[in-house]
Structures are given as C-alpha cells and as structure tokens.
Amino acid sequence: DAGVIQSPRHEVTEMGQEVTLRCKPISGHNSLFWYRQTMMRGLELLIYFNNNVPIDDSGMPEDRFSAKMPNASFSTLKIQPSEPRDSAVYFCATSGGQVRNTGELFFGEGSRLTVL
Amino acid sequence: AQSVTQPDIHITVSEGASLELRCNYSYGATPYLFWYVQSPGQGLQLLLKYFSGDTLVQGIKGFEAEFKRSQSSFNLRKPSVHWSDAAEYFCAVGARGATNKLIFGTGTLLAVQP
Numbered sequence: 001d002a003g004v005i006q007s008p009r010h011e012v013t014e015m016g017q018e019v020t021l022r023c024k025p026i027s028g029h030n031s032l033f034w035y036r037q038t039m040m041r042g043l044e045l046l047i048y049f050n051n052n053v054p055i056d057d058s059g060m061p062e063d064r065f066s067a068k069m070p071n072a073s074f075s076t077l078k079i080q081p082s083e084p085r086d087s088a089v090y091f092c093a094t095s096g097g098q099v100r101n102t103g104e105l106f107f108g109e110g111s112r113l114t115v116l
Numbered sequence: 117a118q119s120v121t122q123p124d125i126h127i128t129v130s131e132g133a134s135l136e137l138r139c140n141y142s143y144g145a146t147p148y149l150f151w152y153v154q155s156p157g158q159g160l161q162l163l164l165k166y167f168s169g170d171t172l173v174q175g176i177k178g179f180e181a182e183f184k185r186s187q188s189s190f191n192l193r194k195p196s197v198h199w200s201d202a203a204e205y206f207c208a209v210g211a212r213g214a215t216n217k218l219i220f221g222t223g224t225l226l227a228v229q230p
Binding site: 004033035042043045048056091093103104105107108109110 | 158159161162218
C-alpha cells in the first residue's frame with residue numbers, strides 16, 4: 001500500500017491567496033484527520049471525518065478554513081484567504097479498515113505551507 | 117477532556133545510554149495510549165500502543181513503554197540508544213469508543229551524542 005499521500009509537499013504563497021491541500025487516504029480506511037503542526041502549538045487536530053462525514057470540526061481555527069471529503073479516497077483542506085500565521089505543516093492521517101480497528105493513525109508526510 | 121503532558125521539551129543522551137521519555141495523561145477512564153516518532157521532514161510513525169492487558173508493551177526499534185494507572189503515566193524507554201534514534205517523540209491519548217481521535221503531547225526532541 002502506498003500509505004497516506006499528501007500534496008503538495010511544499011507550498012509558498014502570498015497573503016490573501018487561496019491554498020488547497022490534498023490528501024488521499026489508505027484504501028479501506030474510514031476515518032480521516034487533518035492536523036496542523038507548529039513550533040508554538042504542537043500538533044493540533046483541526047477536523048476529522050468518519051465515512052466521509054465531518055464529525056468534529058471544533059479545531060478549525062476560523063471560517064477561513066474549510067475541509068471536504070467528497071468520497072472515500074480524497075479530502076481537501078482549504079484556506080481562503082491565507083495569512084502568514086497559517087504557516088505550518090499540515091498532516092493528514094487515516095485509520096480504520098476491514099481488519100479490527102486498532103486505533104492507530106497512519107500519517108502522510110505532511111504539506112509544509114509558508115504564507116508570505 | 118483528554119490531555120497529554122510531556123514535561124521534557126528536549127533531551128540529550130549519549131549513544132549507548134539508556135533513555136526514558138516521560139508522558140502523563142489526563143482522562144476519566146482507561147485510555148488508549150500511543151507513542152509516535154517523527155524524523156525531520158517526515159510524518160509520524162507509530163512506535164507502540166497500549167489498549168489493555170499487559171501494562172508493559174513492546175514496540176518497534178527496541179522501544180518499550182509501561183502504563184501506570186496510579187501515576188497516569190506512559191513513559192517510553194529504551195535500554196541502549198542508537199544515533200538513529202535522534203528524532204521527536206510524541207505521546208498521544210485516545211478515548212475508548214471515539215473514532216480514533218487522538219490528542220498529542222507537545223513532543224520531546226531527542227538528541228544523541230556520539
């Protein structure tokens with residue numbers, strides 16, 4: 001299995017621009033999580049989906065952030081408009097599957113976002 | 117609500133020395149507990165996990181952790197550290213019955229001296 005695939009790996013953009021981060025989960029995993037990692041705040045859970053349905057988005061910092069999961073094999077995290085304080089590494093993680101759910105999260109390699 | 121505390125932000129050990137990374141959690145019942153490792157520029161990789169049963173769990177790369185309910189702790193140990201163990205280590209807690217929602221500690225950055 002290819003694991004969780006995130007794109008882009010690196011994104012540099014200017015303040016005010018729209019940013020879209022993408023995630024392809026491991027096939028068969030039915031839970032998907034978006035985390036943000038910064039030096040100041042560590043790993044923060046932004047939102048998670050179960051069977052493509054958003055379950056908890058209480059970690060989404062502002063209305064500028066939105067996430068979708070239109071099908072079981074794709075999710076996006078969008079920031080519009082972006083601000084310098086959004087600079088961080090954004091991780092997608094997935095879990096679940098046909099085998100007994102062990103609770104383990106499988107992480108992608110992250111998308112490093114820099115907003116100038 | 118769940119929370120995790122990793123009191124050591126940064127630890128330096130000599131290669132071959134033993135290692136213990138501390139983790140304390142707050143949760144009203146018996147949680148699921150995890151240790152993850154993150155190498156620079158990489159995502160997080162699971163080292164080990166505790167769900168139930170034996171409170172001493174073995175993981176990959178020679179790591180182990182012990183769940184101590186009375187101390188609300190889940191400390192990570194390794195008897196002899198290798199230079200390749202230099203990385204950041206995260207403890208995480210999950211609530212039973214929840215959809216694998218994990219709360220992570222702030223991490224401990226491990227440096228290994230030759």
